[in-house]
Amino acid sequence: MKYDVAIIGGGVIGSAIAYNLTKQGMKNIAVFEKSYIASGATGRCGGGIRQQWASPENCKLAIRSVKLFESLDDELDYKTEYYQGGYLLLAYGDDEMHQFDKNVKMQRNAGVPVRILNTSEIKSMYPFLNLDGVSCGAYCPTDGHANPMLVNQAYANAARRNGAKIHLFTEVKSIKRDGNRLISLKTSDGQEYETGCIINAAGGFSSEIAEMAGISVPTRSQRHEALITEPLEHFMDPLIISFHHHIYFRQTMHGSVLMGYGDANEPYSHNVESSIEFLKTMSRQITSLVPGMKKVKIVRQWAGSYNMTPDAQPIIGKMPELENYYQAIGFSGHGLMLAPAVAEIIADLVTNGKTDYDYSGLTIERFLSGKDFSTEKAVV
Amino acid sequence: MDNSNIICRCEDITEDEIRQAIRENGFTTIDEVRKNIRAGMGMCQGRTCQALVRRILSEETGKKPEEILPPKNRQPSKPTEISVFLEEK
Numbered sequence: 001m002k003y004d005v006a007i008i009g010g011g012v013i014g015s016a017i018a019y020n021l022t023k024q025g026m027k028n029i030a031v032f033e034k035s036y037i038a039s040g041a042t043g044r045c046g047g048g049i050r051q052q053w054a055s056p057e058n059c060k061l062a063i064r065s066v067k068l069f070e071s072l073d074d075e076l077d078y079k080t081e082y083y084q085g086g087y088l089l090l091a092y093g094d095d096e097m098h099q100f101d102k103n104v105k106m107q108r109n110a111g112v113p114v115r116i117l118n119t120s121e122i123k124s125m126y127p128f129l130n131l132d133g134v135s136c137g138a139y140c141p142t143d144g145h146a147n148p149m150l151v152n153q154a155y156a157n158a159a160r161r162n163g164a165k166i167h168l169f170t171e172v173k174s175i176k177r178d179g180n181r182l183i184s185l186k187t188s189d190g191q192e193y194e195t196g197c198i199i200n201a202a203g204g205f206s207s208e209i210a211e212m213a214g215i216s217v218p219t220r221s222q223r224h225e226a227l228i229t230e231p232l233e234h235f236m237d238p239l240i241i242s243f244h245h246h247i248y249f250r251q252t253m254h255g256s257v258l259m260g261y262g263d264a265n266e267p268y269s270h271n272v273e274s275s276i277e278f279l280k281t282m283s284r285q286i287t288s289l290v291p292g293m294k295k296v297k298i299v300r301q302w303a304g305s306y307n308m309t310p311d312a313q314p315i316i317g318k319m320p321e322l323e324n325y326y327q328a329i330g331f332s333g334h335g336l337m338l339a340p341a342v343a344e345i346i347a348d349l350v351t352n353g354k355t356d357y358d359y360s361g362l363t364i365e366r367f368l369s370g371k372d373f374s375t376e377k378a379v380v
Numbered sequence: 381m382d383n384s385n386i387i388c389r390c391e392d393i394t395e396d397e398i399r400q401a402i403r404e405n406g407f408t409t410i411d412e413v414r415k416n417i418r419a420g421m422g423m424c425q426g427r428t429c430q431a432l433v434r435r436i437l438s439e440e441t442g443k444k445p446e447e448i449l450p451p452k453n454r455q456p457s458k459p460t461e462i463s464v465f466l467e468e469k
Binding site: 036037038039043149150153157168229230254274276279280282283284286287293294295296297298299300301302 | 404405406407408409411412415416418421423425452454455456459460461462463465466
């Protein structure tokens with residue numbers, strides 16, 4: 001059996017790449033997913049979709065993604081609960097306020113319709129927030145959120161309809177390499193598939209897959225925990241982030257409030273178990289910011305992996321030493337929101353060898369050259 | 381055949397909706413049904429409907445009920461007020 005393209009990982013990245021390849025006319029392609037669609041990081045993520053980034057290139061990538069999200073339900077014929085309720089980032093103290101001012105200027109220049117809100121504007125728009133210590137907010141009304149499971153399933157179904165083969169519960173165990181070419185891969189069901197090229201979209205396990213191809217990538221997985229509450233009457237539109245509290249939260253279309261806390265001391269591992277410590281910390285942080293949440297019930301908690309890179313920005317494109325290997329890895333917690341645009345880049349590269357996107361800041365080269373790189377700070 | 385029986389009482393999901401989702405998306409696990417159409421995702425976390433969803437999956441996929449992967453159990457075991465976790469030290 002031979003595929004022109006073998007995509008490893010059926011998360012939103014792999015599924016969106018599969019769809020875009022079929023959209024560009026490729027048929028003989030396959031996705032290998034070790035469990036079910038969205039079983040890994042995608043299905044565990046917060047679902048936020050934002051354009052407020054720390055570099056103009058990332059902003060432009062995110063702007064393109066949002067453009068694609070706006071028509072995604074129609075294009076894929078699936079309801080993904082995409083909702084442009086905005087993103088509100090809260091600044092605490094003068095330093096963060098100055099940083100926000102700088103970021104917003106840069107982001108506006110890049111085309112993001114973001115603006116600074118003063119505390120009285122925030123107070124009138126979001127009266128449920130306790131604004132003690134808040135110096136200002138950065139608000140972008142065209143940011144938003146979607147249901148990650150549904151976005152992922154939408155891409156997978158559309159790819160399948162267009163002829164892509166999706167092998168579920170099929171784990172890639174090894175990759176055969178000859179010089180600078182990858183030849184074939186072996187899967188957990190004992191099959192071997194020859195392949196024209198391999199795309200690493202393995203999320204939390206991206207470095208293990210790279211290792212199978214005989215290369216090394218600087219990605220490491222880190223647990224991030226989240227919880228969801230009972231459904232409440234609709235009371236908030238945006239996803240709200242406080243870097244000061246290390247938290248984000250949003251209200252889903254179902255009414256539940258989904259929230260997560262980024263623990264800076266979390267060690268790198270594949271641990272995706274939930275902890276009681278998280279419940280305590282999250283409860284403390286959310287009630288400090290939204291005092292009215294005290295009486296709300298938590299229904300469920302879970303955890304997933306951020307696939308981190310040294311600068312918290314993804315690694316996209318080829319490896320210098322391999323002719324027929326592509327990667328879209330290390331999204332550092334932002335894979336869902338970038339998936340539509342990144343999938344277009346990878347599909348362009350595979351089918352045409354080039355793309356109109358400027359993704360030069362996101363290739364592996366930044367880690368190979370010994371140059372200094374700037375870290376994306378806007379990560380929770 | 382009209383199967384408008386409510387299977388998931390917390391989330392108001394009917395047998396038809398579950399069967400249709402399984403057929404259209406090729407679901408084979410309880411987790412996929414839960415996460416995509418919310419059957420078993422409500423306040424009781426599937427205590428009432430999980431066995432029924434398993435039986436429907438078994439009928440739709442031809443697998444034996446015991447071959448159908450169970451969902452991951454998530455804490456807390458019952459919905460718990462946020463304030464409870466504030467009191468704990």
